[in-house]
Amino acid sequence: MxxxxxxxxxxxxxxxxxxxxxxxxxxxxxxxxxxxxxxxxxxxxxxxxxxxxxxxxxxxxxxxxxxxxxxxxxxxxxxxxxxxxxxxxxxxxxxxxxxxxxxxxxxxxSRLMSPDERHELVHDGKTWSWRLTHRIYNQYLDRIHRIASSSTDRRRQIEINGVSRDADAEILLDRLYSEPGFRLVRRQVGKLVAELRRDWKRLRPASGPQLSERAFLAYVRFLPDQPVTNGLTRAERREAFLSVFPEQIASTTISDSY
Structure with missing residues (x-):
């Protein structure tokens, strides 16, 4: 499929x-x-x-x-x-x-990689799940230490909801919390965020911008099949059809063979 x-x-x-x-x-x-x-x-x-x-x-x-x-x-x-x-x-x-x-x-x-080669499929003794590859995990660690230890003249501040934050740290947190929430990825993200907070507490002044609080990385919910036929899903074919024939009502039934 x-x-x-x-x-x-x-x-x-x-x-x-x-x-x-x-x-x-x-x-x-x-x-x-x-x-x-x-x-x-x-x-x-x-x-x-x-x-x-x-x-x-x-x-x-x-x-x-x-x-x-x-x-x-x-x-x-x-x-x-x-x-x-x-x-x-x-x-x-x-x-x-x-x-x-x-x-x-x-x-x-010979582990199986995701299409972007950021994740690998592994069995951790419990079951199969995806996790960040060692390369990507270490890249995150390097970025954490680099941001936390950056010199004063290299720090960039932004304001989020009226609170001063470090721009690079917030971008990093955004990236971490956008990772797909497979079980092992969630565990890795938790460890990386904990590492960032430890470095921040150790290297950054308490009077300066602090890290924003984030909700936990949610599990990836089960996604039903959306088969692609002739390059498009059924929903995409329907959208394309209605864009050409806007007079068709939203309930128009479009066969898979269209």
């Missing part, structure tokens, strides 16, 4: 891993290429079979497969929107295990 946004894509990959699809291969193509890939994998590996059928095959020792893609904002050389895709496979025998060069999600050397 092709998804319209990164969070849905990441949720489906996480769900697949939870259901024992721990082997994968991945790549990047364009919209027509993903359509061809979908048909080829469905014919060869049964990626479009029902959940019940896949479950029965796994019980019989066969590998089951699922394909997920995400529509990107970048375009390929031919002007088509790019698509990142991941084929996930469960343990077992089958054509897919012979044809594809599969990597193991459980291997730290």
């Amino acid at each position: 092709l998804h319209p946004d990164k969070i849905r894509f990441m949720q489906r990959l996480q769900q697949a891993a939870v259901h024992q699809h721990v082997f994968y291969t991945a790549g990047r193509t364009d919209l027509p290429g993903f359509d061809r890939l979908t048909k080829r994998f469905a014919d060869a590996y049964g990626t479009e079979l029902s959940r019940q059928t896949k479950h029965k095959r796994r019980l019989a020792g066969e590998a089951s497969s699922c394909l997920h893609g995400v529509r990107l904002t970048t375009r390929s050389d031919n002007g088509q929107l790019s698509v990142d895709w991941v084929l996930l496979v469960s343990p077992g025998f089958g054509l897919v295990t012979h044809r594809e060069q599969l990597q193991d999600l459980r291997d730290p050397r």
Whole structure:
């Protein structure tokens, strides 16, 4: 299935891993290429079979497969929107295990990354979840220490709701609290914010601007599927249709084949 946004894509990959699809291969193509890939994998590996059928095959020792893609904002050389895709496979025998060069999600050397390569899918002994990569986590730490220890002449003050704040620290907090709230990401953000507050208390004067209080990073809520067909979701096709025919009332039904 092709998804319209990164969070849905990441949720489906996480769900697949939870259901024992721990082997994968991945790549990047364009919209027509993903359509061809979908048909080829469905014919060869049964990626479009029902959940019940896949479950029965796994019980019989066969590998089951699922394909997920995400529509990107970048375009390929031919002007088509790019698509990142991941084929996930469960343990077992089958054509897919012979044809594809599969990597193991459980291997730290071949962890599955998010499309922007900021997050990695890991099992922490409890279950599968996404977390910030070591590179991104350390970048945040470096930025925290750099901002907290910046010299007086490099500090920028802004006013938020009548209260003086440090501009760079507030931008950093905005970025931290905009991270997707997967369980392990939430834990990391909590540690990073605590580190920022410790550095602030240690390096900044109590008489100067203090850090704003923030609500906790909310969990990512479950997002239902919004399949992308011909580059657009159903809601996007409806919006495009009504922009061309504004006289149509909001309740107009538009088929998926439009």
